[in-house]
Amino acid sequence: MREAGRTIWSIWDAMIEALVAAGPEATTSTIGEMSVDGKRQKRSRHTHMHAINSPIGTLTGCLVNILSESKPAANWGIPTPIKVRMERAMNAPGEGGDHAVIMLCGRLNWLHWLDPNWSSEHLIPLFDLEHIRAEPAWSGLLTDNRLPAPEIFRLIKSDFLGAFARSLDWHWEDRASRRLSQFLVVATLSPTKKDDFLSYDEARATLQSTDDEARHDALWQLHTMVADGDGWKKVGKPFLRKAWPKETRYQTAATSRILMDIAANTDDEFPDAVRSILPFLRPADDLDMFIHRIKGDAEGSGMPLAMRFPQKVVLLLDRCIADRPKALPYGLGEVLEMTAEADPALRQDLCWRRLNELMLRG
Numbered sequence: 001m002r003e004a005g006r007t008i009w010s011i012w013d014a015m016i017e018a019l020v021a022a023g024p025e026a027t028t029s030t031i032g033e034m035s036v037d038g039k040r041q042k043r044s045r046h047t048h049m050h051a052i053n054s055p056i057g058t059l060t061g062c063l064v065n066i067l068s069e070s071k072p073a074a075n076w077g078i079p080t081p082i083k084v085r086m087e088r089a090m091n092a093p094g095e096g097g098d099h100a101v102i103m104l105c106g107r108l109n110w111l112h113w114l115d116p117n118w119s120s121e122h123l124i125p126l127f128d129l130e131h132i133r134a135e136p137a138w139s140g141l142l143t144d145n146r147l148p149a150p151e152i153f154r155l156i157k158s159d160f161l162g163a164f165a166r167s168l169d170w171h172w173e174d175r176a177s178r179r180l181s182q183f184l185v186v187a188t189l190s191p192t193k194k195d196d197f198l199s200y201d202e203a204r205a206t207l208q209s210t211d212d213e214a215r216h217d218a219l220w221q222l223h224t225m226v227a228d229g230d231g232w233k234k235v236g237k238p239f240l241r242k243a244w245p246k247e248t249r250y251q252t253a254a255t256s257r258i259l260m261d262i263a264a265n266t267d268d269e270f271p272d273a274v275r276s277i278l279p280f281l282r283p284a285d286d287l288d289m290f291i292h293r294i295k296g297d298a299e300g301s302g303m304p305l306a307m308r309f310p311q312k313v314v315l316l317l318d319r320c321i322a323d324r325p326k327a328l329p330y331g332l333g334e335v336l337e338m339t340a341e342a343d344p345a346l347r348q349d350l351c352w353r354r355l356n357e358l359m360l361r362g
């Protein structure tokens with residue numbers, strides 16, 4: 001077994017020595033540049049896909065696999081033969097060092113659990129937004145679907161908040177940017193001490209400083225969490241009340257559609273959800289799926305929301321359907337009839353009548 005280990009290290013060392021000797025071009029990822037209609041697209045090469053399709057990224061992945069196969073325990077420490085080679089990979093020329101950083105920061109939670117001293121010395125400093133390796137470090141971290149552990153998050157918190165603005169210049173693939181917004185929501189709603197993660201005020205300030213796409217992704221994460229059990233009371237309502245920006249310029253048709261989908265997932269809490277989201281709603285098109293869900297077609301059982309809470313459904317639709325929409329949602333007429341059947345007095349309601357007139361006009 002010891003002889004096999006020496007053979008592995010000999011092969012690994014020979015490979016990286018050859019790559020380093022060949023210069024920066026030898027460490028480049030096999031993934032080329034992206035072009036559309038002959039025009040080169042400005043996309044980051046600091047991605048997990050680039051890393052796993054590169055020689056240094058592959059060699060770094062081998063080190064992680066060897067370490068994992070030893071089944072180490074907490075605070076076990078990274079064996080010297082592995083950590084010195086990890087450090088060598090991170091110092092490779094050209095793209096190679098960046099690819100090693102991506103591979104290792106993607107396992108930051110595990111490596112810090114295993115060897116916090118080594119992680120604090122060699123990985124944590126990379127997340128400083130002024131560090132030359134900041135982009136690959138953050139790109140790697142965001143390949144993990146788990147929020148960094150509290151002891152890690154405390155160390156990188158200020159840079160995490162700043163990464164939203166900085167990442168706009170990094171031209172990341174969509175998945176990495178989306179994970180950043182997902183982490184923000186999860187960190188804000190973490191059941192552990194707020195000092196370990198984010199306060200509602202910090203989350204709001206960050207959402208105000210970023211772009212529409214990041215805010216959109218944050219709401220989708222909230223949507224996912226609300227759909228899980230009694231998520232509206234525990235996460236949905238507190239986040240919207242305390243963290244979501246209240247200024248009109250942050251409320252868009254896209255965020256309105258997601259908020260309506262969130263409300264549709266709240267079941268008995270639907271009236272409370274409607275009251276909470278109304279201030280954030282703007283007219284929106286493409287509401288067919290929402291109409292489909294409140295008619296009850298999605299589940300096929302039980303009384304649909306349109307009949308359980310007819311007044312709230314009408315109020316919601318009135319807020320989100322413009323006077324001159326591009327197209328009326330498919331099934332709107334059926335929903336209006338369902339609400340009127342459940343509450344005949346709605347036929348005299350101004351909101352219901354406006355929507356019905358839109359249907360009659362075609």
